[in-house]
Amino acid sequence: xxNSEKATVILQDIAKRFSEKEFAGTCAKIFINATxxxxxxxxxxxxxxxxxxxxxxxxxxxxxxxxxxxxxKGSKAIYILVPMQKKIIDKETEDSKMVTIxxxxxxxxxxxxxxGMPLKxxxxxxxxxxxxxxxxxxxxxxxxxxxHGEYGSINPKSKDMTLSTESPDTFLHEMxxxxxxxxQKLKLGQDPEQETVAQLGxxxxxxxxxxxxxxxTWNYIASYVESDAPQDVGQMCFRxxxxxxxxxxxILEDAESLPVIVVPSSK
Numbered sequence: 589x590x591n592s593e594k595a596t597v598i599l600q601d602i603a604k605r606f607s608e609k610e611f612a613g614t615c616a617k618i619f620i621n622a623t624x625x626x627x628x629x630x631x632x633x634x635x636x637x638x639x640x641x642x643x644x645x646x647x648x649x650x651x652x653x654x655x656x657x658x659x660x661k662g663s664k665a666i667y668i669l670v671p672m673q674k675k676i677i678d679k680e681t682e683d684s685k686m687v688t689i690x691x692x693x694x695x696x697x698x699x700x701x702x703x704g705m706p707l708k709x710x711x712x713x714x715x716x717x718x719x720x721x722x723x724x725x726x727x728x729x730x731x732x733x734x735x736h737g738e739y740g741s742i743n744p745k746s747k748d749m750t751l752s753t754e755s756p757d758t759f760l761h762e763m764x765x766x767x768x769x770x771x772q773k774l775k776l777g778q779d780p781e782q783e784t785v786a787q788l789g790x791x792x793x794x795x796x797x798x799x800x801x802x803x804x805t806w807n808y809i810a811s812y813v814e815s816d817a818p819q820d821v822g823q824m825c826f827r828x829x830x831x832x833x834x835x836x837x838x839i840l841e842d843a844e845s846l847p848v849i850v851v852p853s854s855k
Contacts, residue, residue, distance in 0.1 A: 591796070591840045596833060599792045602802065603829060607822020611806035617755040622710035622733045626651055632736070634668040641666045643698035644732065644750065645707075652697065657704035665695035716756035717797035720846040721763055721839065722749065729759075744769045757790040757801040764789035767835040780812040781831075784824050789832045793839065 589597075626647050627638055638646045646666050649659055669691040677684045699707075710731035722729050727747045734752035742749045742762040749762050764786045765774065774782055791805040806821060813820045 591843075592837050595792055595796060595836045595840060598795050599788070599829065599832060599836065602788070602791060602795075602805075603822060603825040606806055606809070606825050607818055610816060610818050611803045613803055614807060615801075615804040617739055617753045617758065617804070619734050619739075619752055620710055620712075620731055620754060622731055622752075625733055628733050630668065635736070637668055638666060638696075638698075641698060643700055645699040646696040647699075648694065648696050652702050652704075655705065655707060657699075657702040657707075659697045660701050660703060663697055663701035665697055667693035668696055670694045712754045714754070716754075716759035717799075718760065718763065718793065718839065718843055718846070721842055722759075724842060724846070725766065727766065742766055744774065755801075756797070756799050757787075757794040757804070760790035760793045761786045763839060764793070764832075764835050767838045768831065770838065771834050772831065778812075780824070781828055783812050784809050785828045785831050785835065788825055788828065789835050789839075792832070792836060 625645055627635055627645065630638070638644070643666075646668075652659055670693075671688045672690045672692055673686045674689050675684050676687050712731060719729075721727075725747070727742070727749050729749045729751065731751050731754075739753045739755065740749065740751045740758040740762050742765050744766060749759075751758055751762070765782070768774065768782060768785050768789075772782075787805050787808045791801045794801040809824055810816050810821050813824045815821070
């Protein structure tokens with residue numbers, strides 16, 4: 589049986605079982621602990637300011653110096669807001685507390701506006717299956733600490749993929765997004781249908797390569813249909829079935845030219 593035919597059988601089987609029963613329990617993934625990034629401790633507002641400025645790593649001038657990088661001459665700073673606090677003492681009880689009396693702007697600079705020593709990169713213990721597809725498609729994959737609890741993301745325009753977990757289906761999820769985008773341009777934000785396509789496709793590919801992601805996938809799709817009823821989860825799966833199939837077929841076709849990698853067998 590060809591890989592594409594095998595994938596079709598697995599896809600239809602998963603969609604059918606997802607529509608018939610609830611996959612109880614949760615299956616949280618383990619976040620990686622990559623090199624410490626100062627912005628990980630920033631407020632959500634400041635992190636969004638950084639992201640909207642086109643970078644995922646911004647630091648102060650001296651913070652860059654500590655990792656042996658220098659801010660390029662003429663670089664434009666990003667200003668984040670830092671609270672100004674003052675100690676207030678209660679005259680009656682003599683208790684003290686810190687109160688925020690305002691905010692001040694602090695200049696930070698994007699990684700892209702610095703040069704010097706390369707930052708220490710996180711290296712996963714095991715590369716996920718089909719990892720060679722990233723290189724084949726010119727996708728730059730980096731592992732970083734999660735900013736907002738996300739496991740991964742991909743930008744089809746810049747060809748950047750960020751992963752915050754070593755779970756194989758997260759990489760496969762982003763690759764399905766990539767191939768799905770070739771057939772149908774992705775919408776901005778977390779669209780329920782395209783998220784179902786990505787995770788359902790990842791679940792099928794994970795199973796083909798010896799990994800089980802069914803519990804996580806069922807709960808993931810259920811969260812997007814806002815229902816834990818099997819018929820609702822199954823309905824969403826069948827709605828995007830052909831779209832998933834197209835993405836998987838394209839992935840498996842491209843994968844034929846990749847080196848054979850031995851992966852653990854499922855138990």
